[in-house]
Amino acid sequence: MEETNNYVKRTQKDYSLQFKIQLVKEVESGTLGLSEARKKYGIQGDSTVRKWLQKYGNFDWDNQMSTNMPKSPEQKVLELEAKVKLLEKQKAQLERQNYIADEKAIIFDMMIDIAEKEFKIDIRKNASSEQLKRTQAKGKKA
Structure with a gap:
């Protein structure tokens, strides 16, 4: 018997901006951790959520502190x-x-x-x- 693999390769473009922002809010508020968010939403890449946090989050990754960046x-x-x-x-x-x-x-x-x-x-x-x-x-x- 052959097992079928339902793996679908996705890119960041497959996710809407609204989805990314909502996920970032959940992670920043402490509702979800990085791995929990990946599992909950079926995100395959390890760095995907981290990239979204850097791009859409309120954390200043260069200075390692939280800021309210302009939206x-x-x-x-x-x-x-x-x-x-x-x-x-x-x-x-x-x-x-x-x-x-x-x-x-x-x-x-x-x-x-x-x-x-x-x-x-x-x-x-x-x-x-x-x-x-x-x-x-x-x-x-x-």
């Missing part, structure tokens, strides 16, 4: 696109929560209306005309 326009665009996607997700989630809250408020109002009719009692607090006049007078003084 390329491509990096800035990718980061802003990621932020926009995140904000759109958060907006959609908040809109869903708002819709659910509005629906609950309508249902609770209906329940109160039914309870008031069934039991012939006032559940909602109705302000008397004297209370309204005092409240309005206080509002004008302030």
